[in-house]
Amino acid sequence: MIMPRRIPDIAVIGAGVAGLACAERLAENGLQVVVFDKGRQPGGRVAHRSRFGLSFEHGAPGQRPLVERLASRVPVMNRCRVTSVEQVAGGWRLFLDGRPLPRVHTGLVLAMPAVQAVSLAPELADVLRDVVMQPTLSVLVGLPGSLGRAVERIQFRTGSLKLAIRQHNDRPGSSEAWVLHAADDFSRDNLECDPDAVARHLWDRFVAALGIAAPNPVYLRGHRWRYARTEKPLGRNCWQDPARNLGVCGDWCLGHGVDEALASGRALAARILGIPERPVRQPLALTERRV
Ligand SMILES: Cc1cc2nc3c(=O)[nH]c(=O)nc-3n(C[C@H](O)[C@H](O)[C@H](O)COP(=O)(O)OP(=O)(O)OC[C@H]3O[C@@H](n4cnc5c(N)ncnc54)[C@H](O)[C@@H]3O)c2cc1C
Structure with a gap:
């Protein structure tokens, strides 16, 4: 058969x-x-x-x-x-x-x-x-109001932040969402820290760098990308x-x-x-x- x-x-x-x-x-x-x-x-x-x-x-x-x-x-x-x-x-x-x-x-x-x-x-x-892959620590921020900045992306050359990206949202009203990505060295050095504590730190750095009085986030969470990007x-x-x-x-x-x-x-x-x-x-x- x-x-x-x-x-x-x-x-x-x-x-x-x-x-x-x-x-x-x-x-x-x-x-x-x-x-x-x-x-x-x-x-x-x-x-x-x-x-x-x-x-x-x-x-x-x-x-x-x-x-x-x-x-x-x-x-x-x-x-x-x-x-x-x-x-x-x-x-x-x-x-x-x-x-x-x-x-x-x-x-x-x-x-x-x-x-x-x-x-x-x-x-x-x-x-x-x-x-070789490297980590990135990222932060998700939800705001009840607007940051009042007409920018979509902010690139940082020094300090603990690398990039901030405003998120596209269809929700009516003035609330805003941002994702922050930490600098490479900062991500490596703080990989094992509590991601939400890192999120608070990076949010504070972000507000300080912009020199604004930002509204208190309604949502603030850290995310640990252990293998985010390829180095080799x-x-x-x-x-x-x-x-x-x-x-x-x-x-x-x-x-x-x-x-x-x-x-x-x-x-x-x-x-x-x-x-x-x-x-x-x-x-x-x-x-x-x-x-
Ligand atoms: C913060 C950040 C920003 C980025 N920005 C860009 C950008 O602007 N442009 C760009 O081109 N790329 C960007 N990238 C890179 C892009 O996301 C990756 O190159 C791509 O998504 C990798 O796809 P992948 O399928 O190779 O791996 P992954 O997306 O990592 O997929 C691997 C999958 O395997 C699963 N998995 C692992 N182990 C197990 C297991 N034991 N059991 C079951 N499931 C498992 C995981 O859950 C995951 O879903 C970025 C990445 C990060 C982290």
Whole structure:
């Protein structure tokens, strides 16, 4: 009897841009795919939060439509932290909070920052050892009134702040939302501090730097991005071990940014499918930054 060939069934861990882009392309080519993410919603560092009718983009701004489009095309399991993976007969088994999932997947894609990929697959430590990523501490501020400044972005050259971005909100009235990002040194030095205490400090610095009497925030939260940006990339678009059906992708393969994440995810999908990579339709905005 001829047994029907099993359709490859790939587990992608990480629903950031890289993982979603990889999964989308695999699904488009007839493979079975499921994406797992520990977050409440897909997007990873394209992060979004709504509070008090205000919305905040405290990761890469302006990329929600891309994430929503990609995530609508593949099954995404949110709030699923994969704590370990195991290679077994026929593929890979995933463990959520220490408990094994019944399904064995023929292939595995790790679409997350390099350090996190190594924590799931320690054998990658050698391949990924040169990748360096740096943290960023971010602050979400909701105000009952306006700062009275007709600016969208403020860049800081010195001190504990790097950037402040006014958030786009449809809410009528005068309330305003801002996202502040700490300077690189400050983020590194204060990474283990309580994020909300950091938020208070950075908000005070922001108000002092502007020299204004700002209204008291109705919402003030810190967010710790442990692996925010790539300092030293892998230097190739993705990594794959075809013998083990294991692949790794993420912005850090090529550099830093959403375009790099997209390119890396698609490159890994092309490798898994064994097809030449499709030419990119639009030039990548950040190509010149690639290593
Ligand atoms: C503050 C900030 C500002 C930025 N600004 C810009 C910008 O202006 N322009 C730009 O192009 N880029 C910007 N970026 C970078 C951009 O966000 C990233 O390059 C891109 O989103 C990376 O996508 P990714 O898929 O490679 O990784 P990620 O988005 O990090 O996705 C990894 C995913 O894996 C999940 N995960 C990890 N471990 C597990 C596990 N064990 N189990 C389940 N899930 C897991 C995470 O929850 C996450 O969703 C910014 C980033 C930050 C932090």
